[in-house]
Amino acid sequence: MDRWLLKLNINKCKVVSYGHHIDIINDYYLQSDGSVSVLEHIDFIKDLGVTFDSKLKFDHHINEKVNKAYSVLGLIYRNFKYMSSDTFVMLYKTLVRSHLEYANCVWSPYRQMDIEKIEKVQMRATKLVHGIKHLSYNERLQKLDLQSLHQRRARGDLIDYFKISNKL
Numbered sequence: 001m002d003r004w005l006l007k008l009n010i011n012k013c014k015v016v017s018y019g020h021h022i023d024i025i026n027d028y029y030l031q032s033d034g035s036v037s038v039l040e041h042i043d044f045i046k047d048l049g050v051t052f053d054s055k056l057k058f059d060h061h062i063n064e065k066v067n068k069a070y071s072v073l074g075l076i077y078r079n080f081k082y083m084s085s086d087t088f089v090m091l092y093k094t095l096v097r098s099h100l101e102y103a104n105c106v107w108s109p110y111r112q113m114d115i116e117k118i119e120k121v122q123m124r125a126t127k128l129v130h131g132i133k134h135l136s137y138n139e140r141l142q143k144l145d146l147q148s149l150h151q152r153r154a155r156g157d158l159i160d161y162f163k164i165s166n167k168l
Contacts, residue, residue, distance in 0.1 A: 058107040
């Protein structure tokens, strides 16, 4: 900080420890303007829209995104009672799915309960389209020309792998 003349807001500086055995908490200090401050130790932190927890399970992040997606879905339901499938797909992709997919290459769920929690949002969303409520989830996806969120994450991971391995 001194060498590069970097000014930090000490009140915004926090410490998060990552790993399975983080019972031992070390104090970290930051010296600025002649005073020494102890940095606050926290269990999770939000960075660039992704909430990282100390065990990298992303529970808090997934719950936050699922709740946001449901609230936007409720907004769509209340304001667009009779919509065509094309209108629904446009609204869903723009307003709901974007919340569920933002930076998912970082926080992609690996536990079945998290995968199901995220997929339930799309399951419920596809039931909003009149005329296809009675169909199974896979049939609704086919009618709307959508993929499951799990398939989209897997495809995105493969694309990212390809870019990294080919230095693109």
